[in-house]
Amino acid sequence: MGDLEIRAAVADDVPSIVGMLADDPLGAQRESPNDLAPYLSALERLSADPNQRQVVAVREGRVVGTLQLTIIPGLSRRGATRSIVEGVRIHADERGSGLGTELIEWAIEESRGQGCQLVQLTSDKTRTDAHRFYERLGFTASHTGFKLQL
Template identity: 85%
Template sequence: MGDLEIRAAVAADVPAIVAMLADDPLGAQRESPDDLTPYLAALERLRSDPNQHLVVAVRESRVVGTLQLTVIPGLSRKGATRGIVEGVRVHADERGSGLGTQLIEWAIDESRRQDCQLVQLTSDVTRPDAHRFYERLGFTASHVGFKLPL
């Protein structure tokens, strides 16, 4: 399958990232691959914040996966810093290849490198396959999450 590189996302990666974000029933409802303007603006905000790490997995010059890692210092848990993983996506052609595991391992390793004491993530209740995947990697479904659209 070729060598894999995990690197910081750049503007040229945005179409592939958005396509992966939109490539499931949930993402198809909330993403707009036809207008990349808001995504490019978001990428600039992310790149200007040292606590944000939007990465892509590239194989044979093709973006095949992505995730965002946010490092958040905090007071709880004796001043623990957390790594929060969001937007994990693997291209349909790569699902089942171990790429998702490599991306999450990258996020865990980077969290350790940044002195995080905890890595956490959320997954929509409609994604039971993703839940099983995260549990296989050692994550525990320990909390109930809430969201308030603004």
């Protein structure tokens, strides 16, 4: 399927990233692919923050996956640093190809390299396929998450 490159996202990648974010029932309700301005602004903020990694997976010149990795220093767990994986998306053409595994393995290795002792993520309760995927990679559903819309 060609060589895979995982690299920092740039402004030219935003349409592809937003397209993947919007390409499921949940994302279709939340995302606005016709107005890229807020996404470009967000990418600028992410790129300026040394604790953020917005990456894309590129195969044969085409963006086929993305995720955001956030590094969080903390006091709990004896001053442990943790990472949070967010916004994992794989292009529909690439689902089932092993790309998701490669992206998550990249995030785990990057987290180790940043001195993290824990990698965490959340997944919407309706994404049962994603839950099985994360469990297969060694993640456990150890907590109950809460969100407050502002």
